[in-house]
Amino acid sequence: MGNRRPFGQLTALLTVWMLFLGTAVAAQQACRVDTIYLRGDFGTARFSVDVADDAAERGQGLMFVEKMARAQGMLFVYESPQSVAFWMKNTLIPLDMIFADARGVVQRVHANAVPGDLTAIPGGDGIQYVLEINGGLASQLGIEAGAEMRHPSIPADNSAWPCDPA
Template sequence: MQRCASPWKSTWKIMAERRAVLASVAIGAALLASVSVAAAQSTCDQTEVIVTGEGTSARFSVEIADDAGERALGLMNRTEMARSHGMLFVYEKPQPVAFWMANTLIPLDMIFIDRRGVVIRVHENAVPLDRTPIPGGDAVFAVLEINGGLASGLGIEAGDVLRHPAFGPEAADPCAEQ
């Protein structure tokens, strides 16, 4: 004679299996979240700038101008620049900085940044070929130049923060330790 299995026993078994599946899903989601955070922090490299702020999140591929010759040439004589590109001018120490648009053929937004990577001023739509000085402030450590009108379109403003290795460990949004 064959015994009938209790319907309660199979119900308990099904519930236990479901709990195990849910626990696995929860653990997987937690691991994925931690990997995503680590991946976001590890994306800090010389060729990329990440700008964040209230309502702002933007990423730019950048060329670095970190010596006098590169800073003097900047983006002069270029007829175009891809939307997600820019140039990051980096100085040895914070200092008074003013830019101009001599020999620059495309309109640019100039984002002036302090030593911690915090935006201190945004100058929008600098006029091509204009030699009028555009002051950034007295303690500028870096300047990000992007296509004219893009800063406003992306909501980039004073107080936003840039992530890039140039700002070092004291940055407002530091790169992850390697």
């Protein structure tokens, strides 16, 4: 049969290409409040998020959540850049915390915060956005300092990766 690829390999290659193309196209669409994108050397990642943008919502966070879908998370939005620290009181699942500055640039990733631990987890100074996702996922995807967030909460005129105009 020579150099012919089996049908299964061709199908697999087409599927990978379609997933790549779909992610690239999705990242160019207008931003939505329930979706955040991250990009970096790893490529692009997309998460469905709940947004905690006031003191009460930030205080509740993901407490008492028993499980979370793989591509789900919570985005904490502060009014201005500041020093932030999180803890895991009443949190039932391990979380990765991704701390970003006012431009949406990731400054620090804290991996696998321990459920129920009351030890403060500092994000650093000048933090305005914190994304919490399932523990271990940031490492699996390659998300690290320097990655950029894209979300409508990050003003376009200051964003490292602004939303496209609608």
